[in-house]
Amino acid sequence: MLSSQIKSNEIVFGSCNKDLLEEIIFYGIELGADFVEIFIENTDNSSVLAEEDFITSVSPSFGRGAGIRIFKEKKDGFVSTNDLTKHGLMRSVSQAIEMLDIVDNKKREVFNGLNNHRDYSLSKKKWINEVPSIHEISEKLLISTKSLKKNNKILTRKGSYSRNLQKVIIASSDGTYVSDIRLHQTVGLNVIACDAQYRSSGSRRFGSSGMPNEFRLWDHEKAANDVFESSMNMLYADYVDAGQMPVVLANKFGGVIFHEACGHLLETTQIERGTTPFENKLDEKIAHESVTAIDEGISEGSFGSLSVDDEGMEPEKSVLIKDGILKKFISDRAGELRTGHKRTGSGRRQNYSFAAASRMRNTYIAKGEHSKEDLINSISDGLYCKSMGGGSVGATGQFNFAVEEGYLIKNGKLTSPVKGATLIGEAKEVMPKISMCGNDLELAPGFCGSISGSVNVTVGQPHIKVDSITVGGR
């Protein structure tokens, strides 16, 4: 008998699970659910750490689990489990039904069975054999950390790599039945430089999705030079003076500010909470007319790209802001149900233990027409933020971002490096002050932590000029 013909009592990856999934969904509908969704996951991950000239950590991990979500009207109950047997999954459905206190099941929804299987994994099954081996990864990481040893001021050198391979099956009572394999690889380099009482650090991270060969192609020498130069430039930097000033934010990871300060406010989860100032601003001007912002999941190889989201929908390219006018919110199934904004293929979660939520994918400000020099030349006294560190946004929309590598701008020229700068503001007030966009759009990978856990994203922008912002310093 072919494996696909076996009526299994347990979810088995690589086999046809349609009958079992239908049975479980039907069970939930029979008990009175309006909607049943099953997300099943199998992971195979590895990470490697090189410190100085040695491999100091190799950490493989694997796991499996299921997340079951039941909707009743606008409420939802979510149960996660490691038990993928029929018994375990049905118990989870019962638990979710019980949590929602569903007792009146007279108005029963109709479940007509699952649609034909959309299998996005067919061309991806070979990936696991194509990714670099631990030996290969270790060798390249050690070469990379060696490249960082460019003078005796470098105190520590680190290179890290991680690979996540995730197989998913998604089935729901609207007939959705899909499978996919996702591959994410990321590599980072960082150094600490030290000379007497002076200290600085430099770091860069690179990442890709769905490209098993990408690590082999990574230009470690260029990356090492970049990290080294950054740490040397900042080693003797003075602390920046605090104040209000114009700033130019570099491209690539500079886009983290738009992601954190504005992008999150355009997720329907924020409308549900009543915490976005943009809730009733569709088709209104919320940014300077030079700003067009996009969120999409389709750029090939980008860290936030997907074949299908975690609710079984193909991702779309969403123009969030067009010439300063708000055009769209980022929405998932619950967002559509509760706010009326159509799904955008943005239902994402870290893993099976989180319910999907509206989350960004590849989010960036579109390129403009200016050169980087145009932006800098337009400022007589300000700050150039070449490399951004992390940041956060408070419950009332105020953001705070550390500048990892900054330079003063005096009379249209870059001058001395400065450290300790923090950019402080509110999206609503800062967006109209982005007055110039460069022509050098680039993306950078990152991890975004929010309601449904940590997900892979890219941020991006060309160089942009903000006319005035609060810079924290000393």
Next chain:
Amino acid sequence: MNSREITTQISKAADFLNLKKWDYGASFSNDYSVQVDKGEAKQLKASQKQILTLRVWNESNLVGITTTSDISESGIIKALNQANIASDFGNENEKTEFSPLAKDPIEVKDSKKRNPVGIKKLLTLLREAEVKLIESHKSIKSVPYNGLSESFYERVYANSDGAFRSYTKSQAALYLYARAEEKNKKPRSSGSVKLGNGVEDLDIESCIKDASNKTISHLNYSSIKTDKYLICFSPEAFLTIINAFSSMFNARSILDGVSLSNKNSIGEKLSTEALNIYDDGLHEKNISSSPFDGEGTPTKKLCLINKGRIENFLHSESTARIFKTIPTGHAGLGSKVSVSPDWIVVEKSEKNSDLKTSLDHSTYEGEFVYIEELNAIHAGVRASQGSFSLPFDGWLYKNGKKISIEAATVAGDIKYLLKNIVNIESSQEVTTSGISPHIWVDELSITGDA
């Protein structure tokens, strides 16, 4: 399978694979949580989780590791095999061993393990709390961030040398973050978190009151002039700073070159003689206490700063061996074993004559900035460089009045901060991350909008 059966299963599988030396740490949990939105259930969540981390030593005594959520027989065999393969990449320069204390007796305090109250009860309690918080003041329009949860878990450590430790525990948490809005003013938000052994131990009323008072107290705000100010840190804010720079006491960080301290820093004067800091994971107020760490070493109270001088570092098995001391019970199981503090206790030592005791946050009439809560720690702290630049919630006290600060950051250097402590108030307060009195620091930079 229960934890004893899993240990037996691992032992059998290891024998089958001819793996002589292994250990593992595991956790098994059942969690339930609810969120509400204006009286309606928003998301109800239950999860059953199991995580197993296995380490295997090869014939060269190099260690490899694997983590899995699959604790079936085949999952355990696969994990042992993967760990064995990973051991080929084990770190020859810093070998790991079992903790010499992994079989020592552990102090298991009365865990006050509670029974689940169930989702429906959680929902009822949270709905009531949301209503009370909104009704507490006309400007409070919503409670956008809220949650009530209960967890029941078991943690286990065992090794091939016969060590076996296990403990079970329950824990509940409530958080309420209110949002207040007034015409022609920016919305303000603040909140409170409470922990307990179980839901019945949570002080829900005080969580509502704290969240309400904090939020309302920030309604009338003003920007602050960028300058240097005398600062009073709340207990919570001071503990946040100490935890953020705990790499100063962390032997792992010292060995990795990312600490401000070095191997010879024991005895170094960091602060006024009036300052004592301990790590006390077994403190009776620590709801999350664990009687052993990831390597099975018993948790214990450790003095980190004694009369202003560094007294001890936090250690794992391998860092302790390198420093020629004993593990302190602060290890986290991993391919590279991590080290971290459990529960920080800050107190005034008996050598406190140099303190300016007139500085008391409830009576002092001069100008100062009160920092209630520090934010964005992951972004604004450079632990390896000692610097910080952090947004905060707080007030400016001036001319006998206090006014909420609209938006500002405090920036400085941790060593400067510790050296410039000018008062340590007498009364300690319990927070979710430790215990501390109010701490006064002279001259830190504040950046504001004014």
